Amino acid sequence: MATLVKGADPSTAPDAVVVRGVTKRFPGVVANHDVDITIRRGTVHALIGENGAGKSTLMKILYGVQRADEGSITVNQTDANFSSPTDAIKAGIGMVFQHFMLADNLTVLENVVLGAEGRHGIGDKARAEIRRLSDAYGFNLDPDQLVEQLGVGQRQRVEILKVLYRGAEIIILDEPTAVLVPQEVDALFDNLRGLRESGHTILFISHKLDEVLAIADDITVMRRGTTVGEAKPGTVTKHQLAEMMVGSELPSPETEESTVTTQVLLDVADLTLVDDRGRHLLKDIDLTIHKGEVLGIAGVEGNGQAELVESVMGMRKATGKVTLADRNLAGRDTRERREAGIGFIPEDRHRHGLLLDATLWENRVLGHQTRSPSSKGMLIDQRAARADTDRIIAAFDVRTPSRETHARALSGGNQQKLIVGREMSGDPVLLIAAHPTRGVDVGAQAAIWDHIKTARRNGLAVLLISADLDELIGLSDRITVILRGELVGEFDPRTVTPQQLGAAMTGGRDEQAGEETQ
């Protein structure tokens, strides 16, 4: 670490990382395009953006897990198109993943030297080096303690120690505060300041605006795969950042005249979900959706959106009442709820929506196993399922050579169109759409928006969850905001401004509160 300059003056030091015009494509999706970032040496640089904005792809490119298709990356003024993390580590880049990669039954020392035995051996020399690093940055770690005895904050410090031990000068932290309680966050920030003092450069990835404003020297905002702006903490407000993150252009998916009726289709009352440790994931959620109405749920990721959806679907056992078209769904399992007429476009299509190694027609059957045309009695009706898959492929413009193609081979947008088509089959009453256009190309996005509008016109109730304010404002008849598992405000999409939503989403009581509609 001889190259480190103690307390380097960021204004004169050369830039640590310069990213120019980086583009990364996956089949059918552009994960990153025209990404430009300049990270000054000896600073904490925050990279913010909603999930799916392309932060993790960029991170993987910087750390050598994936290669960019276009563009240039320079680290310490040398060209750095890494082909593996080993190259990145050699160049002085270290990464701390959100999910810790530690062996519980090994000591701190053993975890740190694992894979880096060549640096200081595995004995007393290594122990001394770990002590030195731990003391230098106030990590307060005992090299001989078992990792299983450590708390979350300490484990994270072990992870940081691991990258320091490997000689990293540039440290990437992926959502480091996601797993920490507030006191631990403060301790982490103290550690980060210590690292900055000693000349390290830190890339801090997050979507928590308060924290970013508290720690960062520079902020870069990503949205839909590209960098959309830069800011300094002193001169930008939380609202402005939120706006940059979720977009504030005029809503493109404009809804036509209201089709809302007075007939309540979904009635959720006192829905409460508590986790193993007794914390409220959802608290007394009350909401109703009428026939022909789209209810949008806005909120910063991780405030209970996924839990709300899974509770309504019966995938999680929450307390409270869920009534669908005057039918009480309490105690009903997921299959019964689907049979009662819930269509579900999941947030993560690969995890919850598809069998990637099955054919398209088999994916058509998924979720409809007990209903025509997928099955007849106890048997799968292959002929009818295949025929209906052809219908979906045609009606929803799924670009595929045939219904026998494996779902894995399709692009994200076409996979999503198949899911939308499937979930709109069988006369649903309620459509739950969680981030329906996440990670799909613009063509598919427009098509999916059209289908949701059609569904609304046909009298469906739609529960729409999205991190994209354009989408929410453009499609919803009403928007309510979820914050820490509670619904905290309702807005009229025709009059609401992104600023108002941003304030409500971040619990922004420091600035003017969101204006509630009557």
Add this chain to the structure above:
Amino acid sequence: MNIMKKVGIALVAPVAALLAAMAITSAVIIAVGGPPVDFWRVMLSWPEADEIVNITNQASMLYLSGLAAAIGFRMNLFNIGVEGQYRVASYVGAIVAGTAIGPGLFTAGLAIVAAMVTGAVWAAIPALLKVTRGVSEVISTIMLNAIAGFLVGYLLLNYGQEIGNDRRTTPLEADTTFTGWTPFEPADGAIWTLTILAVLAGAAFWFVINRTRFGFDLRATGMNESAAVASGVNVKRMVVISMALSGAVAGLVWLPELFHESRTASFYSGSQFQTGLGFAGIAVALLGRNQPVGIAFGAVLFAFLSVQAGDLEFEHVDVSKDIVLVAQGVIVLTIVIAYEVVSRWRERLEQRQIQRALQRPGTPEEAVAS
């Protein structure tokens, strides 16, 4: 993809894997100073009539064992406990068959049902532990294998008939056994009647897995558990049912041998019972990619190799016949690797085909626009 190409792709992996396995096994033989050429000459010679009968009988039991393992594997359940399940089930089946409580056929039917139920119950134990307590089925089934061995040994010791140093269950009445089918000279032996169980179980497996709602749920759970949950599958129930089914099929494994009419008598005893079929079934299921037809090939191949190994001594080939175990192990490894390589290659091929198919009519790469 046209049919010829499909068949070609399907054959590339096993053929390449078998050739690689032969090469590796030969290298092992050379390393221990044996004659690889003589070894393969004996192993690959056409089997004698009695050997063909033997191969068929062994293959039927391996096939049932492979099917039992495959039911779990299709759902990502690692039922390593077929060994214990068929041991307990065979013992109970032999006891029921030996009671002669009704006409021969009735007794046999009852014994088959008893064996299946016993296997199912034995397999349901790890399933219940898994869904209620989160115990890994790998650990609990392995431990239940040991328990099964001790339990049957204990019961035989206390309640079995004494014959020499061994204990046995009451032998089956003559009318409870089946004569089998003698395709060659009587001296060459008979193909056991209940090898038909393997055929029936295979057909039922294919139908249930590919044609029924239950089979769909099972495959969906195996391919993507969280998606299956979101689609309305009750995974806990599926775990219990499919483990029980796996155990029920495991209960059939040794029955073809038990019910065949022999010169002495048919019974369960420490020396009469054939162990190891459950573990071999895991390899057979892997070889057959958990598909009914594939498992049949795997079972025949394993039975063929085991039976042919008996000739090594007669032909004075200076190689231990245990080298066949090495060959079997190597085959499993090469097949698994070859299939993985081929399936990745096929995946890429499919993706390229799609791109080509979609680029022809109009918009080539709408995605780039964003």
